[in-house]
Amino acid sequence: MARAALLLPVALLLCLALAGSAGAARKTVGVYELKNKKGDFSIKVTNWGATLMSVIAPDSKGNLADVVLGYDTVAGFVNGSSYFGALVGRVANRVAKGRFVLDGKAYHLYINDGKNALHGGHRGFSKVIWTVKEYVPDCDSPYITFYYRSFDGEQGFPGDLDVYVTYQLSGPYDLSLHMNATALNKATPVNLVNHAYWNLAGHGSGDVLGHVIQVLASQYTPVDQSMIPTGEIAAVAGTPYDLRRPTPLGSRIGLVSGGGAVGYDVNYAVHGQGFTLVARVRDPASGRAFELWANQPGVQLYTSNWLKDEKGKAGKVYGKYGALCLETQAFPDAVNHPNFPSAILRPGGVYRHDMLFKFSS
Ligand SMILES: *[C@@H]1O[C@H](CO)[C@@H](O)[C@H](O)[C@H]1NC(C)=O
Numbered sequence: 001m002a003r004a005a006l007l008l009p010v011a012l013l014l015c016l017a018l019a020g021s022a023g024a025a026r027k028t029v030g031v032y033e034l035k036n037k038k039g040d041f042s043i044k045v046t047n048w049g050a051t052l053m054s055v056i057a058p059d060s061k062g063n064l065a066d067v068v069l070g071y072d073t074v075a076g077f078v079n080g081s082s083y084f085g086a087l088v089g090r091v092a093n094r095v096a097k098g099r100f101v102l103d104g105k106a107y108h109l110y111i112n113d114g115k116n117a118l119h120g121g122h123r124g125f126s127k128v129i130w131t132v133k134e135y136v137p138d139c140d141s142p143y144i145t146f147y148y149r150s151f152d153g154e155q156g157f158p159g160d161l162d163v164y165v166t167y168q169l170s171g172p173y174d175l176s177l178h179m180n181a182t183a184l185n186k187a188t189p190v191n192l193v194n195h196a197y198w199n200l201a202g203h204g205s206g207d208v209l210g211h212v213i214q215v216l217a218s219q220y221t222p223v224d225q226s227m228i229p230t231g232e233i234a235a236v237a238g239t240p241y242d243l244r245r246p247t248p249l250g251s252r253i254g255l256v257s258g259g260g261a262v263g264y265d266v267n268y269a270v271h272g273q274g275f276t277l278v279a280r281v282r283d284p285a286s287g288r289a290f291e292l293w294a295n296q297p298g299v300q301l302y303t304s305n306w307l308k309d310e311k312g313k314a315g316k317v318y319g320k321y322g323a324l325c326l327e328t329q330a331f332p333d334a335v336n337h338p339n340f341p342s343a344i345l346r347p348g349g350v351y352r353h354d355m356l357f358k359f360s361s
């Protein structure tokens with residue numbers, strides 16, 4: 001105890017010194033790496049869309065693989081339309097007809113998904129340049145913080161909003177994301193998600209139907225033809241959405257569909273409260289696994305149902321079911337469903353979204 005207490009201030013000083021020297025060119029688009037001390041766990045991120053470009057993790061034999069889909073260069077992410085690794089906002093997922101009423105005023109968002117608004121619009125947070133606020137790579141728990149000021153009326157949303165996201169490595173193999181947002185002058189819906197596409201066998205290694213998944217949720221929010229929640233919060237028991245026990249992803253995937261494609265694209269009502277275990281994923285072949293912890297009421301499971309011939313990193317081509325996404329979040333279209341947990345942030349309040357991926361092998 002005494003020893004830890006002595007070491008901590010020294011570590012903090014070292015970190016701050018490095019942060020100070022990394023201050024130049026904060027708004028140019030760059031690629032930043034965070035690596036653990038052992039060198040077998042690392043990520044790359046870019047301030048374009050606060051995007052997670054790569055996550056390199058060991059398997060049970062120590063073999064390293066990059067376990068998220070993406071592109072080799074930032075230009076690939078700029079051109080891409082699949083939200084690989086992106087930080088999505090101001091409101092991720094769908095808002096019905098891009099319309100909502102807040103404090104008696106009607107708002108109209110940019111429509112980009114049939115009749116609905118999806119993932120914050122045409123130029124949401126995943127398609128803007130963030131400021132690099134702090135980059136602290138040479139530390140026991142290296143981190144980087146991105147900042148974005150969203151303006152009143154951006155993509156139709158009300159009020160100015162300050163948004164921060166920190167990516168951090170800690171423990172032996174922990175990756176955490178801390179997001180916060182503050183509304184500067186008007187109430188607004190906020191729902192930030194990280195849209196990483198996971199393939200624990202390595203990106204581009206084929207489909208993830210053999211991954212074993214567990215989602216700690218006993219309810220989900222059924223949707224209509226256009227992927228908008230009906231408002232019902234239904235039990236998963238007796239349906240192919242029931243993933244409460246570890247289940248091979250492919251075992252019942254043929255029985256579910258969303259928006260016309262076979263596969264999971266569904267929001268679960270997370271069972272636990274506060275910062276809680278949301279899901280476990282394991283690739284039996286490599287032994288790579290993670291636990292996902294978060295503090296959000298929902299989690300979207302998406303099994304890359306629409307991926308097709310997407311040219312990704314290192315010449316790999318990504319196809320259907322080539323990855324899975326677990327996006328902890330507010331319920332989709334919460335702003336139009338008073339029975340869903342509220343996703344409204346008011347001036348003076350703070351939106352906080354914490355995620356923790358605990359990797360093992
Ligand atoms: C941009 O995206 C399109 C469609 O996804 C793809 O066909 C094209 O090769 C991409 N171009 C570059 C330069 O990455």
Ligand SMILES: *[C@@H]1O[C@H](CO)[C@@H](O)[C@H](O)[C@H]1NC(C)=O
Nearest residue numbers: 145164166179180181182350
């Ligand atoms: C949001 O996160 C940033 C970066 O960690 C921090 O500086 C800021 O104080 C946080 N804001 C609030 C309201 O907690």
